[in-house]
Amino acid sequence: MGEILVFLEQREGQLKQSSFEAMGAGRRLAEKVGSTSGGLNAILIGNNIKNLAETVSRYGAQKVLLADHPSLQKYNNRLYTHILAREAQKRETIAVLFSATAMGRDIAPRLAARLGGPLLTECISLNIADGFLEATRLVYAGRLVATVKSTVSKFQVATLRPNVFPTVLVGAGFQPAPGFTPAHTKVEMLDVSALPTEPFAVLKDVIYTMGTGRGAPTPDIAEARVVVAGGRGMGG
Amino acid sequence: MKGRGGMLLGHSYYPVNIIVCVKQVPSTETTPRPRPEPPFIDTGGLTWVVNPFDEYAIEEAIRIKERRGRGEITVVSFGPTLAREVLLGALAMGADKALHILGETHLGIDSYAIAFLLAQAIKGRPFDIILCGKEAVDDQNGAVGIELAELLNIPHVPVITKLEIDATGMATAHRQIEGGTEILECPLPALFTCQKGLNLPRYPSLPGIMRAKKKPYEIVSATDLSPQKISKSEVRVSVKDLSFLPSRKAGRKLQASAAEMVEELMKFLHEETKII
Numbered sequence: 001m002g003e004i005l006v007f008l009e010q011r012e013g014q015l016k017q018s019s020f021e022a023m024g025a026g027r028r029l030a031e032k033v034g035s036t037s038g039g040l041n042a043i044l045i046g047n048n049i050k051n052l053a054e055t056v057s058r059y060g061a062q063k064v065l066l067a068d069h070p071s072l073q074k075y076n077n078r079l080y081t082h083i084l085a086r087e088a089q090k091r092e093t094i095a096v097l098f099s100a101t102a103m104g105r106d107i108a109p110r111l112a113a114r115l116g117g118p119l120l121t122e123c124i125s126l127n128i129a130d131g132f133l134e135a136t137r138l139v140y141a142g143r144l145v146a147t148v149k150s151t152v153s154k155f156q157v158a159t160l161r162p163n164v165f166p167t168v169l170v171g172a173g174f175q176p177a178p179g180f181t182p183a184h185t186k187v188e189m190l191d192v193s194a195l196p197t198e199p200f201a202v203l204k205d206v207i208y209t210m211g212t213g214r215g216a217p218t219p220d221i222a223e224a225r226v227v228v229a230g231g232r233g234m235g236g
Numbered sequence: 237m238k239g240r241g242g243m244l245l246g247h248s249y250y251p252v253n254i255i256v257c258v259k260q261v262p263s264t265e266t267t268p269r270p271r272p273e274p275p276f277i278d279t280g281g282l283t284w285v286v287n288p289f290d291e292y293a294i295e296e297a298i299r300i301k302e303r304r305g306r307g308e309i310t311v312v313s314f315g316p317t318l319a320r321e322v323l324l325g326a327l328a329m330g331a332d333k334a335l336h337i338l339g340e341t342h343l344g345i346d347s348y349a350i351a352f353l354l355a356q357a358i359k360g361r362p363f364d365i366i367l368c369g370k371e372a373v374d375d376q377n378g379a380v381g382i383e384l385a386e387l388l389n390i391p392h393v394p395v396i397t398k399l400e401i402d403a404t405g406m407a408t409a410h411r412q413i414e415g416g417t418e419i420l421e422c423p424l425p426a427l428f429t430c431q432k433g434l435n436l437p438r439y440p441s442l443p444g445i446m447r448a449k450k451k452p453y454e455i456v457s458a459t460d461l462s463p464q465k466i467s468k469s470e471v472r473v474s475v476k477d478l479s480f481l482p483s484r485k486a487g488r489k490l491q492a493s494a495a496e497m498v499e500e501l502m503k504f505l506h507e508e509t510k511i512i
Contacts, residue, residue: 101413102411102413106382119347144267149473152472199423204421206417207419
């Protein structure tokens, strides 16, 4: 028994769009692994975010694991790693997927090192065969593409390049993952009363210059689905 | 703590020992030719340089030491004999000691194996701060530094663009995220990975280059540090293939009257790309 676990990123109560791309990729993996697995679950960490957990059902998770606690109000890479590692170990996770955002890139290596699992970063395609992840990723300043394969089938960690994987909504054309019914996405509250007191970096403030963050004056181009540009061709 | 140069840390304790991890990579001005087996690229004719993000790490270490007035910078690298060049380069810039973990490294040695070697080499040595580049431009993993922090059980802040250390040993770091900057406080010892914008790395001076050759240079063998971990069975991610990016499909040019082009473009966006 194992499952695919997708980390859902939120800041200040706002879910990151690219987390749903990771959900889309996760669902495809869960379908491949088949009904013998624990399916596709999502994990959400923060404070006062129960309402977010409910919106996730549209993306095909069987369960949303919710770590909701005042001490998780601000992003903290060590506490997040602790919670993720504990759940992955408890549930014998096959793979944990992140979007390769600043947050995903921050936690994924820490989690992989703690679990002793393989780490595949910045994937532009992701597949699973016999339980082993296989991905393509860009190397050498983006000029070569490497096909990499995990050699361990447990506790695999992958980060997915944003704006590459499609999101798949429950609705028209939706093929449910094995054993999955949209209406039955369950929210499972995680016990986060006893978090470790190891030294960690404390987030004091975030200054936004663009995007959807608080006080940001301009939108974030990386989050846009369509970018319209005008100009003249340069020939060639 | 404002600006640089005029800053005082008084007779505070921190930081004394800084470790900088560096990697030798092919210059991004050349595109290596892929090969099916380790080292996965044709190394002939390549120019080897220090990973550009690691230069910010070296520079930052030197600036911390300069502000502090004392301290010791150890620069560490895992790589073949040729990697001596990047270690000497760091010593010429101002690092005090070099630690060369001698061994062949390539895409097939994954981030965990490298972090493990570095952790083995660093354990037992005193350090207050570890600095790495935010990622290497060859494997583009951005993982070794963070995995090293986990293996050493210390906190980390990745992708920093500013770093200040106060007299009590508390670091304040600015970290780049999508659309903004995080400001974090982190107790030492800690590991930071460095991003462009943190500083402007200096060029080594001629006396610096001369002095570099006389500085302590320690060599340890990768197999001594980790006879098992580096073996094939312990590398957790293997490379199956490496190839050039498929070339981009040629663009399509519309040439007609404005009204016709609009119609054709609408049709393209609607039917072929399904964007609208």
